Amino acid sequence: MSSVSESLPPPTTATGPVAWVRDKLFSSPLNTVLTLLSVWLLLMTLPPLVEWGLINAHFTAATSAECRASPGACWAFIGQKYRFILFGIYPYDEQWRPLLAAIILTSLIVVSCMRRFWKPRLVGIWAVGLTLVGILMWGGVFGLTYVENTNWGGLPLTLILATFGVAFAFPLGVLLALGRRSRMPAIKTICVVYIELIRGVPLISLLFMSSVMLPLFLPEGFTIDKLLRAQIAIIMFAAAYIAEVVRGGLQAIPKGQYEGADSLGLSYWQKMGLVILPQALKIVIPPMVSLFIAVFKDTSLVVIIGIFDLMNATKTSLVDPAWRGFSIEAYLFISAIYFVFCYSMSKYSQQLEKQLATGHKR
Amino acid sequence: MAAPIIELQQVNKWYGEFHVLKNINLSVARGERIVICGPSGSGKSTMIRCINRLEEHQRGHIIVDGTELTNDLKNIEAIRREVGMVFQHFNLFPHLTVLENLTLGPIWVLKKPKAEAEATAMKYLERVRIPEQAKKYPGQLSGGQQQRVAIARSLCMNPKIMLFDEPTSALDPEMVKEVLDVMIQLAEEGGMTMLCVTHEMGFAKAVAHRVIFMDRGEIVEQNKPDEFFANPQNERTKLFLSQILH
Ligand SMILES: Nc1ncnc2c1ncn2[C@@H]1O[C@H](COP(=O)(O)OP(=O)(O)O)[C@@H](O)[C@H]1O
Ligand SMILES: [Mg+2]
Numbered sequence: 001m002s003s004v005s006e007s008l009p010p011p012t013t014a015t016g017p018v019a020w021v022r023d024k025l026f027s028s029p030l031n032t033v034l035t036l037l038s039v040w041l042l043l044m045t046l047p048p049l050v051e052w053g054l055i056n057a058h059f060t061a062a063t064s065a066e067c068r069a070s071p072g073a074c075w076a077f078i079g080q081k082y083r084f085i086l087f088g089i090y091p092y093d094e095q096w097r098p099l100l101a102a103i104i105l106t107s108l109i110v111v112s113c114m115r116r117f118w119k120p121r122l123v124g125i126w127a128v129g130l131t132l133v134g135i136l137m138w139g140g141v142f143g144l145t146y147v148e149n150t151n152w153g154g155l156p157l158t159l160i161l162a163t164f165g166v167a168f169a170f171p172l173g174v175l176l177a178l179g180r181r182s183r184m185p186a187i188k189t190i191c192v193v194y195i196e197l198i199r200g201v202p203l204i205s206l207l208f209m210s211s212v213m214l215p216l217f218l219p220e221g222f223t224i225d226k227l228l229r230a231q232i233a234i235i236m237f238a239a240a241y242i243a244e245v246v247r248g249g250l251q252a253i254p255k256g257q258y259e260g261a262d263s264l265g266l267s268y269w270q271k272m273g274l275v276i277l278p279q280a281l282k283i284v285i286p287p288m289v290s291l292f293i294a295v296f297k298d299t300s301l302v303v304i305i306g307i308f309d310l311m312n313a314t315k316t317s318l319v320d321p322a323w324r325g326f327s328i329e330a331y332l333f334i335s336a337i338y339f340v341f342c343y344s345m346s347k348y349s350q351q352l353e354k355q356l357a358t359g360h361k362r
Numbered sequence: 363m364a365a366p367i368i369e370l371q372q373v374n375k376w377y378g379e380f381h382v383l384k385n386i387n388l389s390v391a392r393g394e395r396i397v398i399c400g401p402s403g404s405g406k407s408t409m410i411r412c413i414n415r416l417e418e419h420q421r422g423h424i425i426v427d428g429t430e431l432t433n434d435l436k437n438i439e440a441i442r443r444e445v446g447m448v449f450q451h452f453n454l455f456p457h458l459t460v461l462e463n464l465t466l467g468p469i470w471v472l473k474k475p476k477a478e479a480e481a482t483a484m485k486y487l488e489r490v491r492i493p494e495q496a497k498k499y500p501g502q503l504s505g506g507q508q509q510r511v512a513i514a515r516s517l518c519m520n521p522k523i524m525l526f527d528e529p530t531s532a533l534d535p536e537m538v539k540e541v542l543d544v545m546i547q548l549a550e551e552g553g554m555t556m557l558c559v560t561h562e563m564g565f566a567k568a569v570a571h572r573v574i575f576m577d578r579g580e581i582v583e584q585n586k587p588d589e590f591f592a593n594p595q596n597e598r599t600k601l602f603l604s605q606i607l608h
Contacts, residue, residue: 257453
């Protein structure tokens with residue numbers, strides 16, 4: 001043995017693939033069991049999936065009979081039907097219009113996600129964008145043929161319902177949240193009753209009510225369009241949930257922040273808009289984005305009142321007698337579409353949280 | 363004699379059953395500097411928070427710079443523009459940079475142009491000796507620096523009155539001096555009416571015109587600092603002083 005005072009070498013920190021596998025996958029008996037179980041599951045499921053989806057699959061087929069000849073997936077079905085799934089019963093030759101509208105809506109959302117556009121002119125951009133979407137979808141001007149909104153469908157319709165839904169529900173929800181914490185009893189009561197009523201009812205029944213019951217209350221001869229009614233139901237529904245999410249954020253803001261703002265002489269709206277809400281909303285980004293994702297997916301419930309959103313268009317595409325029985329392919333296809341949108345939202349929220357961190361939660 | 367800038371007449375306040383302020387009478391002259399001390403829970407914070415209406419009094423009158431505090435929002439906002447407040451826990455806005463913290467009030471309340479507000483803010487940041495921190499967020503500063511920013515934030519509103527509620531008691535000991543130095547400097551410039559709740563007796567001796575001792579919601583004793591410390595009259599004052607001066 002050498003001298004006692006000799007310093008110990010630093011603990012070896014092995015790197016490289018072998019070390020990684022040992023550290024991450026086999027670090028404990030439980031971990032080892034879980035790893036083996038996962039490998040077994042993958043071995044059981046992946047090969048048949050690949051066989052079905054790729055090896056035996058038909059990517060092109062003129063008729064469904066060709067597809068049925070072998071057991072693989074029939075992606076040719078998607079090739080046949082994607083226009084219908086994406087655009088519903090919108091006139092076939094005019095479908096570039098909803099495509100463009102969908103692109104504009106998506107761009108609007110993407111642009112709003114970028115912080116350097118968080119300026120007053122964003123409102124202008126939205127106004128222009130939504131007007132364009134309206135012109136494209138309805139037509140009737142600039143030589144575009146008029147298309148009634150009962151003929152709209154597919155992805156653009158889903159995007160419209162979700163975008164308008166969130167765009168209107170968000171400010172409404174924030175106001176409801178502020179109202180619920182108001183010191184004025186009348187305002188507070190109205191907000192509480194509204195929020196609790198809406199939250200106590202499933203969206204489906206709101207949609208039913210808006211499409212079946214609302215017309216009963218309206219004066220004779222006065223009708224609101226079916227799509228608009230569904231849109232209002234979605235806005236009202238989302239607003240109640242947004243209000244509760246925002247309220248959670250407001251409660252997390254310490255009293256000192258209100259007092260700091262008050263002591264400067266800021267008015268109520270200045271205090272809320274400049275000091276409290278920016279912090280409260282930042283806290284609730286994760287639940288808020290989950291809510292937006294839920295709203296985006298919940299728009300598919302308009303199926304039940306016969307609106308041709310992405311989901312309904314897909315369902316309808318499946319009833320074509322010539323191409324019956326490919327529902328797995330169809331639903332995988334729209335799942336992929338939903339997933340792309342939802343996953344992007346969730347990724348974006350993670351990024352935004354990081355960007356907005358200002359180092360005060362030490 | 364000129365009219366007092368702050369006048370409390372028979373002010374009473376209750377939290378539920380608890381009588382927190384009992385018949386408070388206080389008259390503060392323009393430019394006067396007052397230190398308020400007393401045991402914890404004696405109502406010191408409540409009293410000065412009534413002056414800018416962070417708390418509502420229930421009986422009596424509070425008149426600030428000629429305007430009586432009532433439920434009238436316009437009056438309250440007008441008085442808050444005149445009265446700066448520094449809190450024990452700073453209450454800076456963590457989502458804004460130091461500079462934005464300082465310009466928020468001037469831009470939105472005083473309607474100053476941004477450039478002018480920023481110039482004023484930099485002037486006050488230099489006064490509190492941290493101009494180099496302007497672009498940082500409060501969370502990146504030490505407690506002492508944050509409190510100096512908070513003082514600068516109040517000064518940017520160009521107030522006639524400054525209220526301090528235990529500005530150094532949340533600070534680590536080595537940071538107390540940097541904050542007190544800024545406050546002493548502010549006092550020595552003169553002209554500012556200051557009401558300061560603190561147990562820093564050195565500060566009281568250095569700058570106060572008057573020391574007020576509160577206990578159980580009452581003003582028990584008040585005097586010039588020398589007299590107050592050398593010759594406390596009331597038994598409660600003596601007890602309190604013996605406790606804090608060891
Ligand atoms: N919001 C409140 N509700 C009920 N009691 C309160 C409230 N704020 C303060 N108090 C009570 O009032 C008393 C005086 O408080 P405060 O003015 O903060 O005392 P000090 O600043 O002298 O320590 C304390 O007993 C405290 O518990
Ligand atoms: Mg106190």
